[in-house]
Each structure stands twice: as C-alpha cells, then as structure tokens.
Amino acid sequence: MAKVTIQDVARVAGVSVATVDRVLNRRPGVRSVTVNKVETAIRDLNYQPDRIAARLARSREYRFCFVLPDRAGDFWERINEEVRTMAERMAGERVAITVKRVDVFDGELLASTLDSIGDVHDGVAVAALDHPAVREAINALAARGVTVVTLVSDVPGSKRMHYAGIDNSSAGRTAASLMGRFLRGLTGKVGLIAGSLALRDHIERQFGFEQVLTHEYPNLQVLPVRESRDDWRKLEEMTAQLLAEHHDLVGIYNVGGGTRGIVSALEAAGRAKDVVLLGHDLSDANRKALIRGTIDAVINQDPGHEVRSAIRVLIAKADNVPLIESQERIRIDIFLRDNLP
Structure with missing residues (x-):
C-alpha cells in the first residue's frame, strides 16, 4: 500500500x-x-507524519543539552558515550545535542549550570540532585518553555516533563530480597553504602532495601548507611573499616557506583567468598568481579535505553506528539555470572 x-x-x-x-x-x-x-x-x-522531513523542509533544528556528572565512573562514562553516539546519529535529522559536565553532588553549582542554559535550547536532560535550588532551576527552565527530562535520578516535585530511569525503590527492594536469599539461615550484619543521600535514586534504593531486609529478614542487621560520593578509593577505605569494626559482617550492598573499591578491599582481606556483595550497573570491572565470584549479583539499568528515551521524549515534546509510554519504561535487569550478556 x-x-x-x-x-x-x-x-x-x-x-x-x-x-x-x-x-x-x-x-x-x-x-x-x-x-x-x-x-x-x-x-x-492512519496517517503518520514524517517529522524528520518536516524539520528538514522548515530548516528547523532542535537543540538539546545533556547535563551530566563530571566525576569519573564506568556508568556515567557509558552514559556520556551513549550521548555522543546519539549526537552523531541525530545530527543528520537536524537535532543538535551538546553536553555540559558538572559536579551534580553540589546542588548550588548544578542549579547555576541549569540557569546558564539559554533559551536557544529546546530541551534539557539532567542527572539531577533533589535539592531546592535544582528544583527551582528546573521550574525556571520549564517556565521559559524549555522541556526538562531528569535522567537516572529524579526530582519529582519539579516541573520536569519526564523521568528516564528505573524504579529505584523497586531496585532497592530487589537487592534486599537477593541479599536475604543469599544469606538464608545466616545471622550477621549487612553494610549499606550510598554515593549521596541527596540523590533521589540513592535515597529510594536505600529505603527499599532497608524496608524489605528489616521486615522480612530479622536475622540480618542493616548497619547505618555510609556516603562515598561514588569514589572507589573511599569505598575501599569504608569496606576495610567495616571489616575491621564488624567481624560478623556477612553482606554489603552498594547503592551507587565505585563498587570496584569494595571488591579490592574484600579480595585484599581474603573475604571475597564469605561476604555477599551486591552492586549496581554492569561495568567492565563489575563483570570481571562477577565472574571471579567477588560480586554475587549486579542490578543493572541500560544506559543506552535511558539516553535514547530522554531524546525521544524531548523530540516528542518539540514535535508536539504523544509519548508511547511503554517504550519509555526502563526495566531493571539482574545479572549473575551465569547469565551475563
């Protein structure tokens, strides 16, 4: 036809x-x-408009900005690489994508970066800190007609249009269920480490984890959460401290990044096989630690899907067309060494 x-x-x-x-x-x-x-x-x-042709015909170019963390880390480097790949791919469709990198743990600095984004941009995707100044900066962008998508970490009280990321509370509950099953029949303490308790994704994972482990596995005691800023060197030091302070430590859940620091400390202490370790994101380092057996399971989110979803949402808003909600749902993957892709 x-x-x-x-x-x-x-x-x-x-x-x-x-x-x-x-x-x-x-x-x-x-x-x-x-x-x-x-x-x-x-x-x-059943007419389907050719949006690309329409942009070309009108000589219209969409301009999007991704605001990403400036810190090193396997997951965020993968996000950054996915953005670069999509920027190259979308250039031929008259979509220009730029990247700003900033310390997203600093709420005032992140807000200032968002405030500096000019009206030349049609949309912004931001790895956001749930901070009053950041919330106001997002609202100010929305008031100027700039579409905002939060990426990986959300600011639900803001006027952002969409959140491109997993259900982090579910991810934390999933981690707790895995920890409880791995440690079934054992009694002991479980270390809990977050990158920042100002990041919504980390807070929600922590809450979900504590909720399930406390109520369903009374044989396990969750230790007070420690903050690492996703610095693997700090994580290495924190793990060594946990091992020294709690001889009955049986598990560690790392809510954020930098899991290789925990791996290094456990292997150096000869505890790699008797402390259950759960982390997030299937980086190269985490993959190798899974295969060695130091990491027991990785809870993963697909960075490529998140970046593509953010771009699709921004384009849909610019083109004034509805979203396909099911297409933008980011799933939670669980990887053991036996089902690595």
Missing part, C-alpha cells in the same frame, strides 16, 4: 495542506470544527 501523505489527509478532510499542517503542529487560527475534520481524517487514514 502507498504511504498516506499530508495531501491525502487534506483531500479527505476537505481543507488545504496548510490547514492540516497547522492542526498537526497545534498552531492557532483553526476553527474547532475544522480541527475535528482533520483529526478524523488522520485517524481514518
């Missing part, structure tokens, strides 16, 4: 092509009865 064109829609609706274009792009000046005719024709013909 021949592809349905905008001319077909105009003919069936009994209007001009220019009127159909105004309806498709939600521009004013079209009577409601005419809008209904055009929308009916679109549904009846």
